[in-house]
Amino acid sequence: MNREAFQLAPMPEHGNTTNPLWRALWNAYEPVITPLRRMPLIADIDLCGGMYGITAELADYSYLHISTDDVLPTDPNQVRGWLVQRLSDHNPTIRDVVYNSTEAGEHAANGNDHVPLFNAITEFVARRRLGLRLRPTKAVTISGLRSDLFAVEHICDCFPRSMDAIARYSREVNMLRLMGWRPIFQQGGNEWPLSVWVHDGAVVTVAVTLTGWNAERAA
Known part of the structure; x- marks a missing residue:
């Protein structure tokens, strides 16, 4: 089973994740944020200077900034169209318009529809190979x-490294064997x-379990 296919980016x-405004915007725009995390991209809410927007980190350290033709409203129902730009804090020459369904935009006919929005983002990320890679964080449980x-x-x-979790698992079961324990069931390779x-x-049951995911950028 491909576990990554069912996981969200972290x-x-x-410190903003405990900010009431950040939490309110995160929850309000969850229908936009969750698909971004499934791509997988690390999504965030940008509160800088009151110019609210949704951001999504890309593998080359640039990011997508998702807003409207003005400040992203606190009520998603007030969004009339989406403006998606690829920006970079390290390289100001990077400024690509990925999608624009605002009134004056190329895709204005789509308005606030989420489907063409995500189709455009997915195609852009895949074509440029800018998605992050998810690596499982494992633990050994007894x-x-x-x-x-x-x-x-x-x-x-x-x-964070799978080989370290497997090494710890081997150490734990070897210790049980030396103490006289007997295995009655084994699976998982x-x-x-x-x-x-x-x-x-x-x-007792000894197992390597999934505790979370780390997002890795391209080398």
Whole structure:
């Protein structure tokens, strides 16, 4: 199964995510933000100078800025058309109009329709190969019951590199084997291994689990 196909790009990392205005705009424009995160692009709400807009990071460190012909209104129902530009804080010569369905724009007939908006963004990102790559962050979990029926649950550190998670999993199951535990079930191969172990009336499950996703840009 391709787990990346069902995942969203991670949330932006900054202090604004607890700002009531940021949260209100994020929730209001969720129908625009979620498809961007599925591309996958790291979406954000730009509050700079009161010129509200939606941004989406691209693999080359440029970004898409999504607004209207004016400030993005706090009520999405007031949007009459979309203006999507590719911009860069590091290279001011990058200023591409990806889509413009505002009154004076090339795609004005589409108005505030989301379908042609996302079709244009998807085509642009795919053609320029500007989408981010998602890498899973993994952990090793140990859970089960002791012989006295006391629950056991432990989550090892998160591992950005898959090989480190697999190495930790191997270390944990080898330790169980040395302590006299016996495996009664194993699956998942070397990608998402899971095994069940028993010893003196106790049972534990050791597994590599998904804890989140990291977004990587192109080299």
